[in-house]
Amino acid sequence: MSSLTATVDVEVPVRTAYNQWTQFESFPRFMEGVETVEQLDDRHTHWRIHVGPSIREFDATITEQHPDERVAWKSDSGPEHAGVITFHRLDANHTRVTAQMEVDPEGFAENVADKLGVLEHRVKGDLKRFKQYIEERPHETGAWRGDIPRPDA
Incomplete structure (x- = not known):
């Protein structure tokens, strides 16, 4: 299992950055390799991604979500991963967005990509593209302001 962390500062209020991030179906517009994300309900998503020549589909569960603070998830199927x-x-018009992930690559190609830092590079690139995506808009494309408490341990 590999740990990845990436951070980007965006020139929008925290509410705007958070609201846009909750629009999971917009992820293909700024996440490399993500073909589709379908939000099944408040807690569940279905993803179709490509990693090199491989296509992967998996389901993920949102395990915790608090407006303007955090969104955490774990995979239910497919490549094992979790993150927040x-x-x-930072101030009225600037927000720091940080991604922390634990990823267990599947197969030879994904393990090699992980060892070479390709996965970490991809996450950093996704955050840079999110910055460009959100800063180019006059406002977020939608919002989900619901709260999902952390599961009892």
């Missing part, structure tokens, strides 16, 4: 995106207000 946190949102930190």
